[in-house]
Amino acid sequence: xKQYTNIGLSKDDCKAIASKLxxxxxxxxxxxxxxxxxxxxxxxxxxxxxxxxxxxxxxxxVLKIDEIAERILTLDSTPLHNYSDYxxxxxxxxxxxxxxxxxxxxxxxxxxxVVIELQRELLDLSEKAGDEGTNSKxxxxxxxxxxxxxxxxxxxxx
Numbered sequence: 001x002k003q004y005t006n007i008g009l010s011k012d013d014c015k016a017i018a019s020k021l022x023x024x025x026x027x028x029x030x031x032x033x034x035x036x037x038x039x040x041x042x043x044x045x046x047x048x049x050x051x052x053x054x055x056x057x058x059x060x061x062v063l064k065i066d067e068i069a070e071r072i073l074t075l076d077s078t079p080l081h082n083y084s085d086y087x088x089x090x091x092x093x094x095x096x097x098x099x100x101x102x103x104x105x106x107x108x109x110x111x112x113x114v115v116i117e118l119q120r121e122l123l124d125l126s127e128k129a130g131d132e133g134t135n136s137k138x139x140x141x142x143x144x145x146x147x148x149x150x151x152x153x154x155x156x157x158x
Contacts, residue, residue, distance in 0.1 A: 005076050013129035018077030020125060021134070024118045025068045025079055026089035031111040032061040034095040038104040046101040049155075057108065057148070064141060071134055105152050112149050116142055 003011045039054035069079035080086065087094070091114045097103035119138040126134040 007074065007133075009075070009129055009131055011076070013125075013131065014075040015077065017122065017125055017129060017131055017134055018072045018075045020118070020122050021068055021072045021075070022077075022080050023089050024115065024122065025065065025072070026086040027092045027111075027115055027118060028061055028065050028068060029083070029086045030090045030092045030094060031115060032058055032065060034092070034098070034107060034111065035061060037095065037098040038107070041098040042101060042104060043099045044101055050101055050104065054104070054108075060144075067137060071137060074133065075131075102156070105155055109149060109152050109156075112145055112152070116145055116149075119145075 005011055005014050035054055035058040039051060039058060042050050042054065069081075072079040080089070092111050095104075095107045097107060119142050122138045123135060123142075126132075126138065
């Protein structure tokens, strides 16, 4: 017999979704720190263009990090909070390429690819579980980030 949480989802489904959300949280956390590094260290003739764009991006990422952690709690699980855990779980790796504009933007695009893929996996998982809360967040994130990918890609096409 299936057991259900206080929000009406099966405990097994919640556990699987929360696990995938923790992987997403780890990737977002590394993405965030890499973007902060690029914001702090970017140099060259594109400084005045990229410095504020990177700040805009890391502010968006930190909000998503908080929302993902709160969703994990809503699903009756515990969000990871240690960078040591993030480094193990994250597909996105720490970047040392933060001062070169081309490499920083390429790193951001690569990071978007990873989080969008994970969010699409979460869309499927949450849809099957009837988890509209997670599903709508992932859909919202993907819609916003596809536009970001277009814009950062346009920057690279000089």
